[in-house]
Amino acid sequence: GAVVSQHPSRVICKSGTSVKIECRSLDFQATTMFWYRQFPKQSLMLMATSNEGSKATYEQGVEKDKFLINHASLTLSTLTVTSAHPEDSSFYICSATPDRAIYEQYFGPGTRLTVT
Amino acid sequence: KQEVTQIPAALSVPEGENLVLNCSFTDSAIYNLQWFRQDPGKGLTSLLLIQSSQREQTSGRLNASLDKSSGRSTLYIAASQPGDSATYLCAVGSSQAGTALIFGKGTTLSVSS
Numbered sequence: 001g002a003v004v005s006q007h008p009s010r011v012i013c014k015s016g017t018s019v020k021i022e023c024r025s026l027d028f029q030a031t032t033m034f035w036y037r038q039f040p041k042q043s044l045m046l047m048a049t050s051n052e053g054s055k056a057t058y059e060q061g062v063e064k065d066k067f068l069i070n071h072a073s074l075t076l077s078t079l080t081v082t083s084a085h086p087e088d089s090s091f092y093i094c095s096a097t098p099d100r101a102i103y104e105q106y107f108g109p110g111t112r113l114t115v116t
Numbered sequence: 117k118q119e120v121t122q123i124p125a126a127l128s129v130p131e132g133e134n135l136v137l138n139c140s141f142t143d144s145a146i147y148n149l150q151w152f153r154q155d156p157g158k159g160l161t162s163l164l165l166i167q168s169s170q171r172e173q174t175s176g177r178l179n180a181s182l183d184k185s186s187g188r189s190t191l192y193i194a195a196s197q198p199g200d201s202a203t204y205l206c207a208v209g210s211s212q213a214g215t216a217l218i219f220g221k222g223t224t225l226s227v228s229s
Contacts, residue, residue: 034216043205043221044160049214093159095216102213103147109159 001027004096006108013084014116020080021111023094029074030096034105035067038091050077074099084115118143122206122220129196130228137191137223139206144184150217151180151191152205160205164191168211196227 003026013019023033031052036044048069049057056069066088068080077096081088093110097103119142129135139149148167152160164173164180166189172181179192193200203224207217 032214036216036219041224044207044219046216046218049216091157097214103209105209105217107160107162112157 002098002104002106003027004094004106004108006092006094006111008111009109010112010114012114012116015085016083018080018082019084019113020078021092021094021113023077023079023096023108025075025096025098025106028096028098028100031074031099032097032102033071033077034095034097035069035077035079036093036095038093038110044093047079052077081113084113086115089113089115118146118208118210118218120206120208120218120220122204122223124223125221126224126226128226128228131196131198133196133227134192134194135196135225137193137204137206137225139189139191139220141187141189141208141218143210144187145211146184146208147211147213148209149180149182149189150207150209151178151189152207154203154205154222156203163204193225196225198227198229201225201227 005024007022033050035047050071052071058064071077095105095107121140123138150165151163166182177194182189203222205222206220
């Protein structure tokens with residue numbers, strides 16, 4: 001149990017385009033999901049907290065108009081990188097907290113974004 | 117604001133050695149602490165989860181300890197193997213429910229045969 005999936009696993013896009021990344025909790029409901037970003041040889045940095053039915057809470061320094069987060073259901077959160085630039089190239093990882101176990105967090109396998 | 121530090125940043129050892137990875141955190145108001153493994157270009161694999169009320173957890177050749185009052189945790193790897201080569205991340209969970217794990221920068225381990 002407690003499986004989180006991400007799609008796509010890898011994506012290459014051109015500068016100026018937008019790309020959407022999906023995060024799904026497969027076997028549990030998750031009111032709260034998190035989005036992290038990881039640059040090469042760096043640790044995971046929290047970007048935002050996504051709550052179903054409300055606006056996401058962004059960490060300081062993260063542009064909310066550039067990284068659009070939608071948590072439309074209890075099993076799906078999406079991160080859209082708008083007007084992508086090469087510096088947005090990174091590894092994006094989501095995690096989800098089961099509603100039945102609010103102190104636990106399960107991670108997706110990550111999405112490698114490359115902007116050319 | 118919680119800060120998590122991991123020492124050393126990198127470590128190289130010959131196969132068979134026992135080793136210790138260190139993690140420290142600034143705010144002792146944690147609910148749990150978790151150690152992860154990350155292989156290059158891959159996602160996270162959870163290794164051990166220690167609740168704040170626990171002192172240690174063991175899984176196979178891995179043993180993690182937690183001293184909440186001093187803000188420290190160690191991951192002990194016994195009889196290291198080349199397959200243990202990876203980056204090891206320490207992450208703390210706040211006592212406030214529904215908040216994200218905060219990660220250290222990791223220790224990159226290389227075990228040579």
